[in-house]
Amino acid sequence: MGERVRIGVVAPSSFIDPAVPDEVTAFARAHYGDRVELVFDPQCFARHGHFAGTDAERAEGVLRIANDPGIDAVWFARGGYGSCRPAEAILAGLDEAARRKAWMGYSDGGALLAGLYRAGFPHLAHGPLPHDIRRAGGEAAVARALSWLVDRDPAALEPNLVRGEKTVAFNLTILSQILGTPLEPDLTGHVLMLEEVGEYAYRIDRMMFHLTGNPAIRRVKGIRLGRCYVDENPTADFAMTAEEIVRFWCERSGIAFLGAADIGHDAGNRVVPFGGV
Numbered sequence: 001m002g003e004r005v006r007i008g009v010v011a012p013s014s015f016i017d018p019a020v021p022d023e024v025t026a027f028a029r030a031h032y033g034d035r036v037e038l039v040f041d042p043q044c045f046a047r048h049g050h051f052a053g054t055d056a057e058r059a060e061g062v063l064r065i066a067n068d069p070g071i072d073a074v075w076f077a078r079g080g081y082g083s084c085r086p087a088e089a090i091l092a093g094l095d096e097a098a099r100r101k102a103w104m105g106y107s108d109g110g111a112l113l114a115g116l117y118r119a120g121f122p123h124l125a126h127g128p129l130p131h132d133i134r135r136a137g138g139e140a141a142v143a144r145a146l147s148w149l150v151d152r153d154p155a156a157l158e159p160n161l162v163r164g165e166k167t168v169a170f171n172l173t174i175l176s177q178i179l180g181t182p183l184e185p186d187l188t189g190h191v192l193m194l195e196e197v198g199e200y201a202y203r204i205d206r207m208m209f210h211l212t213g214n215p216a217i218r219r220v221k222g223i224r225l226g227r228c229y230v231d232e233n234p235t236a237d238f239a240m241t242a243e244e245i246v247r248f249w250c251e252r253s254g255i256a257f258l259g260a261a262d263i264g265h266d267a268g269n270r271v272v273p274f275g276g277v
Contacts, residue, residue: 008065011052014080079107126169137267195226201238222256227264
């Protein structure tokens with residue numbers, strides 16, 4: 001990257017509040033001055049139901065930013081749902097300029113990051129989003145993301161990362177749903193970090209059954225569990241916590257449970273470069 005970093009923001013999933021760009025841009029200017037320019041593609045504000053535009057519009061927005069040689073990094077604006085729908089069109093349209101960029105996102109954006117990782121893109125990271133500025137303490141999350149995108153600051157990283165060890169991070173639902181699809185990456189030998197939000201405990205159990213039963217997932221080095229915000233089910237009291245569920249299925253499948261990970265749908269979410277540090 002050059003002295004001035006231009007970060008393009010796209011929304012492959014849900015649309016963002018029109019006030020978010022001003023808030024995040026003001027924050028970046030206050031902390032980086034002219035070193036950082038944020039370029040919010042107009043597609044971020046398109047509306048098609050809860051999506052940030054139609055599948056075609058979302059693909060066009062990502063490709064416009066990703067293939068622009070004047071942009072240094074691609075930052076997903078928000079999670080939600082939808083990046084799996086245009087993912088294959090996006091992957092087919094990316095050029096070498098896109099491959100050289102850093103990419104950051106999490107939550108639903110993990111589906112697209114998975115496809116990029118499968119395609120050999122070298123500079124991918126799970127990390128906070130611009131829309132996280134709306135969370136309690138969200139400025140800290142945005143600061144962490146920018147510190148990695150701009151300076152590759154090691155202070156932004158998840159503290160359990162080990163140099164030379166392959167690591168990835170995903171939302172459990174997202175990873176579970178892309179298994180067996182063209183977006184599924186090879187995670188052999190990786191430490192797999194997982195997090196979840198807004199699911200009943202029995203659904204976490206079901207997804208862990210599916211995940212750990214997959215022969216490809218059984219080739220990971222082990223699983224670390226980030227924060228899981230479990231919804232209370234008014235009709236069923238599940239007898240296990242999220243950690244107990246993950247430990248159970250790891251033991252059942254022969255996958256090592258490696259402990260906690262400092263990731264999650266909150267302002268404390270840390271950066272995890274795909275492939276490790």
